[in-house]
Amino acid sequence: MLRMNASFMLVTLAVLKALAVAQGSNPSVMIVLLVRNKETYLPYTLSQLSRLDYPKERLALWIASDHNQDRSAEILHTWLERYSLPYLSVEAFVNASSPSLRPDERSAVRLSPGRLRAVGDMKQEALKRARTLGIDMVWFLDADVVLHDRSVLRRLQSVRKPVVAPMLRSAGGYSNFQPSIGRTSPQEEDAFPRIYSGRVRGCFAVPLVRSCVLMDLRDPRTASLTFVSQSCELQREVETLDDAVALAISSRNSGLKMTVCNGEDFGLTPVPLSPTQELKDEWQNLLAMKLETLIDHPPMSVVPLMRLFLPPPPTKSRLGFDRIYVIGLGRRPERWRRLKACFDEIGIEAVRMLAVDGRKLTDEFLEERDIHPRGEGRKRFINKGEVGCSLSHYYIWRDVIKHNLSRVIILEDDSHPSADFPARLRQLVDEVDRLRPEWHFLYLFREAAFPDDFEPVEGSEHLVRPGFSYTTLAYALTRSGAETLLRDDPLKNLLCVDHYIPLMSGEVLFSEWMEVYPSAGTLRVYSGRENIIEPVKRIGEHGFVSDCTEVDDLFGEVSYGNEVEECNMETLT
Known part of the structure; x- marks a missing residue:
């Protein structure tokens, strides 16, 4: 476990907040990153954080990782040792000795109730910590998201919404927003393809966003938001009652609308693995994301330190042709x-x-x-x-x-x-x-x-x-x-x-x-x-x-x- 001294963290935060007010500049942001079996993506995700166009002294990191079957813990430790110093604060809970599966899990891919509760609890703990520290905004970022724009955080802030996410695409037509929770009306069904395809562009109110969500804690309406579901009237309607659904329900109950923006090609999210797949199938997901990126963007790359964790390039062939x-x-x-x-x-x-x-x-x-x-x-x-x-x-x-x-x-x-x-x-x-x-x-x-x-x-x-x-x-x-x-x-x-x-x-x-x-x-x-x-x-x-x-x-x-x-x-x- 890597964790900075709490008193040092609070003093640093207070000083920098005073400087920010004097300069009229950047809100403080806590980046919340939960990692489990993300060796495939982590070198790229962490490289994105290293290159993010935002002052590191205005960013706090809250990272948690456990129950890994791959090198996720090693990658996190390696990156934190090299790149954590400039950040406003760093709290990293990396358990390299936890068993590979939770008690109610049959595989690392299948989403068990215990796993869903644990993810919601960890995000709730991070949210509570950010409120305690007086952080302005919290950015919940999945460890497998690929972002094309180094300035994406600034762009999300410029929208000035209490809960906002960039629209992320996938090679399989999956995205990080939903036009409804539970049963879908014809109007809601039509909303998804119109937004996803870009036939309409801008920022839109939607019932649910996930994977790359910026929450503005300065807005008093966010005080009651939670990732932990106490009771759910939609329990029978939703396929999976996860942290994103719990947040969406609490947002709706608070009279607060979530926002998704598709004004540009912000990035990609992988197609979730099905229960019959294995962790090794994430490599095919990553490959699909790399190829999708190449349509309009340079090749995905990593900072030099993360090259240690990339697999060797594939052997080239002519596929049986001359x-x-x-x-x-x-x-x-x-x-x-x-x-x-x-x-x-x-x-x-x-x-x-x-x-x-x-x-x-x-x-x-x-x-x-x-x-x-x-x-x-x-x-x-x-x-x-x-x-x-x-x-x-x-x-x-x-x-x-x-x-x-x-x-x-x-x-x-x-x-x-x-x-x-x-x-x-x-x-x-x-x-x-x-x-x-x-x-x-x-x-x-x-x-x-x-x-x-x-x-x-x-x-x-x-x-x-x-x-x-x-x-x-x-x-x-x-x-x-x-x-x-x-x-x-x-x-x-x-x-x-x-x-x-x-x-x-x-x-x-x-x-x-x-x-x-x-x-x-x-x-x-x-x-x-x-x-x-x-x-x-x-x-x-x-x-x-x-x-x-x-x-x-x-x-x-x-x-x-x-x-x-x-x-x-x-x-x-």
């Missing part, structure tokens, strides 16, 4: 950095291929290479962005033949793998190799023209024969597939690659180009029933960029402008 290509614009290096960081996390070895930039295409360039862009169907033009897309993939198909590669994966650099991408890929490839060993082309992501337009492959759980599909964001290709795609010299009548693949697979039944391409219909194309990789951004999402619409110059017989968007992938340099 090569994994990533094609992207040379003028967008940040996309390659993001995807490479994802690959570093999940253990993928890939090569970057700079491709054709539609901005730089000229008529002279195309004439010298005997390249003739063509429109297709009702879209009688093709823009330079789409030509860049098609040429980028064409040159990789040629590279497959040149280097005699048996099978490859081709990804555009705006693809984003999930934590289970390698496992799902192996599962899908095993099925196609077993059931359709003659396959040429395997969509890993596709946009179907009609959602139900596919034919299940007999004997397969995941494999289908897809109908007309857009995008070449991510696919696997065999050497024979590359030969088929190149056989009829596609440069002489270069179509948007989104049209060319369906044409060659026989999904375009009426086209003027059927006679031009004798091999049309011979490309053996399959797909997973569900996509196993996703785009990092979709059309309409903040930050989405498509170079197909960015380049306005057109090729083709007639220009209708750029209102028809049928090649919604990246143009590659």
